[in-house]
Amino acid sequence: MDREEYLRKCSNMKCQRVQVDESFVPALQDEVMEVEHLLAEPRNVHASLDGSLDSHTTLNDKDDLELEVLDGLLDDVEIDDLEGTGGFAGACEEYFLDFGFADKFEEVLGSGPFEGSLLQISSSESHSSGLSGSSIVGGVLESTKVPIAKSECKNDSLDETITYEAHGAFRNNPSQPSKVNCRYNISLDIQHLQELENNSHLAAGILTCKKGKGPVEKGQPAVLREKRFRKPTQRYIEEFSNSRSKEKAPTAVTKTEHLSDSSCDVLHIRIKALKKSPSEKSSNENSDVMLPELQVRKRRLEKEKLEYDKELFPSESEDECSTSKRSRRKDRRKHQKMWTLPEVLKLVEGISEYGVGRWTDIKRFLFSSSSYRTPIDLRDKWRNLLRASSAQKTSREAEQNDELALRPLPFNVVHRVRELAKIHPYPRQRGSKRLRVSQAGSSIIAKDSPPLSLSKRNVRRKFT
DNA sequence: GTTAGGG
């Protein structure tokens, strides 16, 4: 085929891949194998890419050996670059933030942050094995450069062009996940950059990145470190909340905003999975490993976000809680009804009739009409009466009279309660109620007939 | 289910 036909094929491929791009994760898995050509033989990129273009998901058997090489690269990459749990994912997120707030597109794609991120990865790969990471980068970029030019000619939308380029170029390379991610994020941000006036800018930027492999890569890590420690920006928070709201389907990434988070997850997990089992390379295994870890990380992030929200708005939940508590406490006393003197008299008569503790009986026979008086209420009232009577007991008659003025509790009632308290001490020890009642009744009315009911009646009569 | 005890 001649060059034009090849270019046309390439451009077609890009368009198709963009369509598939709705689900970022599966595409990555399916196209894992395609990259090996690029890695093993960067100079044959065109031929390999062409073969994979015709069948997008075709996997070659001869790639196994090359994938092993890739796994080795990945091992070294993780050891060298991943710091704790952050690793590539965190780094890429930071880069994404940085790019998102770049004032100008040239800054992003020029010799600034973008080059730094890309170069850092390349350097880690380069000193990890015999294969030169920079050469890989060059090969990938070279293969993707052509579709870009083609798209530029066909389509005036520069944003889409950039997106296509990023997807097609880097999704094919599984051994450079961070690169894929960073490039992808860049494309997302570029979509929002309105200052892009010329397509040539884009081409120049990409070319700059591609060529920045050798000497530049070693001078950049300082810049990267500095950027890593940037605080999360408002945009990051918003996007993160969006991805959190859609975490029910983590693998089905449908919006560009979610790619920033989930793609980092996917790539990060891919690295770990490959490191654990370097010999296995089936896409199914990748997905199996990816989903749980993805969920775990999502959950962790969600937890952190919740805590963050709590810190931001601590008064909200507290207020809510306190108000509910308050209202509940208010409701607690809502049905309170003051005890009237007739009620107290009725209660005392009931206690004299049925004995202390027979609250249900008293309620049933004497307070059946007043539904708001529960047996517990009767008991509580009796308890309060005992308390009051005992308090008055120590004082003199004058004080009782004074208290009578304050409380509508006639003296005869107080006296009666006091006498009843003698017979039915309250509170009393648990488990000895009936014994004490019978003992008190029999002891007081010992001369009369022993039955409890009679004695109680005698007691009542005594104070009537 | 009822009661005692604490709140």
Add this chain to the structure above:
DNA sequence: CCCTAAC
């Protein structure tokens, strides 16, 4: 007045 443990 409400709640809970013990009965």
